[in-house]
Amino acid sequence: MFLLSFFRVIKFSFQDIGRNIWLSVITITILILALFSVNMLLTVNMISNSAIEAVKEKIDVILYLKEDAEEDKAAALKIKISNLSQVKEVSYISKAEALKSFKLKHRDNPEILEALRELGKNPLTPSLVIKPQNADDYQALMDSLSGIDDDIIESRNFDDHKSMLEKINSITDKISEVGVFISFIFVLITLLLVYNSIRVAIYTHRREIKIMRLVGASNWFIRAPFLFSSIIYTLAGILSIIIIYYFFLSLLQPYLETFFIGYDINLLTYFKDNFVFIFGLQFIISLIVNVVASLFAVGKYSKV
Amino acid sequence: MIKLINISKIYPPNIAALRKINLHIKPGEFVSIVGQSGTGKTTLVKTLIGEEKVSGGKIIIGGWDITNIGRREVPFLRRQIGVVFQDFKLLDKKTLFENVAFALQVCGQTAKKIRNIVPHVLKIVGLEGKMKRYPYEISGGEQQRVVIARALVHRPKILLADEPTGNLDSINAEEIIELLQKINKFGTTIVLVTHNREAVNRLRKRVITLDKGTVSGDQAVGKYIL
Ligand SMILES: Nc1ncnc2c1ncn2[C@@H]1O[C@H](COP(=O)(O)OP(=O)(O)O)[C@@H](O)[C@H]1O
Ligand SMILES: [Mg+2]
Numbered sequence: 001m002f003l004l005s006f007f008r009v010i011k012f013s014f015q016d017i018g019r020n021i022w023l024s025v026i027t028i029t030i031l032i033l034a035l036f037s038v039n040m041l042l043t044v045n046m047i048s049n050s051a052i053e054a055v056k057e058k059i060d061v062i063l064y065l066k067e068d069a070e071e072d073k074a075a076a077l078k079i080k081i082s083n084l085s086q087v088k089e090v091s092y093i094s095k096a097e098a099l100k101s102f103k104l105k106h107r108d109n110p111e112i113l114e115a116l117r118e119l120g121k122n123p124l125t126p127s128l129v130i131k132p133q134n135a136d137d138y139q140a141l142m143d144s145l146s147g148i149d150d151d152i153i154e155s156r157n158f159d160d161h162k163s164m165l166e167k168i169n170s171i172t173d174k175i176s177e178v179g180v181f182i183s184f185i186f187v188l189i190t191l192l193l194v195y196n197s198i199r200v201a202i203y204t205h206r207r208e209i210k211i212m213r214l215v216g217a218s219n220w221f222i223r224a225p226f227l228f229s230s231i232i233y234t235l236a237g238i239l240s241i242i243i244i245y246y247f248f249l250s251l252l253q254p255y256l257e258t259f260f261i262g263y264d265i266n267l268l269t270y271f272k273d274n275f276v277f278i279f280g281l282q283f284i285i286s287l288i289v290n291v292v293a294s295l296f297a298v299g300k301y302s303k304v
Numbered sequence: 305m306i307k308l309i310n311i312s313k314i315y316p317p318n319i320a321a322l323r324k325i326n327l328h329i330k331p332g333e334f335v336s337i338v339g340q341s342g343t344g345k346t347t348l349v350k351t352l353i354g355e356e357k358v359s360g361g362k363i364i365i366g367g368w369d370i371t372n373i374g375r376r377e378v379p380f381l382r383r384q385i386g387v388v389f390q391d392f393k394l395l396d397k398k399t400l401f402e403n404v405a406f407a408l409q410v411c412g413q414t415a416k417k418i419r420n421i422v423p424h425v426l427k428i429v430g431l432e433g434k435m436k437r438y439p440y441e442i443s444g445g446e447q448q449r450v451v452i453a454r455a456l457v458h459r460p461k462i463l464l465a466d467e468p469t470g471n472l473d474s475i476n477a478e479e480i481i482e483l484l485q486k487i488n489k490f491g492t493t494i495v496l497v498t499h500n501r502e503a504v505n506r507l508r509k510r511v512i513t514l515d516k517g518t519v520s521g522d523q524a525v526g527k528y529i530l
Pocket of ligand 2 (some may be wrong): 347
């Protein structure tokens, strides 16, 4: 008997959706837009995190030493820096090593190599390459390094790293802010639209509802089809966004790859690996939003 | 069967639709309720099916005190009372069979039971041959008979009919009254709210007259006097 009623509820619910098909389509479309903006937000966050990580990976702090700095003095300085808590690793690059890697780096650039040869001597300075323990306390590392005074230090130029990180952070923060705002607006619109769709569905069914009430149908039976409709909206929205978003990501991926050459950034894999979490969470949240909206509508309008 | 003890109903802000009404309707009775419009007849019917709560007094139906009936219990009350309202229509897109079946479906009845009950009640109202027709394919009187058939699907002990002949010509109206009498003969208690003077006079049954929310007349073999 319960099962029988359950199937009838489903049937009535599909009739609702069918009878107000355009409204249903619009409702689902807005839901898809809302979900799209949420996923965009997620994507932007993911990209910017990878970008920041990538930049942080790259920014070793380099202390350039005087050209004539003695090796043992440099070794003493290296130990001193190694003992700083923010430092993970320090390596000494001698003049010769610096030249070697310089040549390697510019092996495809004959003009530079030619210029170097004409110079006749090694123009590079020895240096200490410092890897931070944790890229996030970069600032603390700078401060500590600034505190170290040794006359073999030629220069400590690390300001542009800092400003670059700050720039990326501020851009992504802004994008996130806008994204949260847009998502919030869409969620609100979804809430209103689902509420309205259910209200209209109830209105078109007012005669049925009145008959149901008078012949003794339970409240559950009268309300369930409308709640069920909102579940169907949610399902349709989530399924569509999964398809649409995967399509979107596969279009985006090649551009990302050219933009972030050499970095491992794969959105498709990221979404695939976290599929259950990402879309499951979105399903649950949209379901809550939709069911709450339709509960309000049903509570308010189904007392025909 | 129906006991009304001192019931009153005040609609907000302060419209007194019913004032201290006392009535006792026995099982199997056929009672007509008459009175000018706006005297509270429909309100009375609505309180009997739990659609309106009374402001004071007590309502007992078949031994069940429904005065403060909860929302969850209302459906069970409605399955024991058949109701016919003047504006309580059929669904246009369903056949007569489907219209009657709808009342059973929404109460969780099995398809098998529905196949048994629907032809049975349509036969009672004399429409067994038109089950597959749509409402617009039959007359107003026939439509009202389908509505009555639908009210009978739960085999109610009480049938409330609020101006069932209101929109019908006299011949159709007469047929409806005859149908109600027939249903009454099966043992169903009938409460008929009507403006139909001839019908009431010909019935020669109990007539209760309402006036401004009070009972102004109650005769065992009554006449329509206004
Ligand atoms: N829902 C309502 N809200 C406020 N007043 C109402 C409502 N329903 C009926 N009334 C008032 O109650 C009185 C009785 O109405 P009703 O029971 O419909 O009378 P009848 O059926 O005898 O014509 C009327 O004055 C009417 O205006
Ligand atoms: Mg009335």
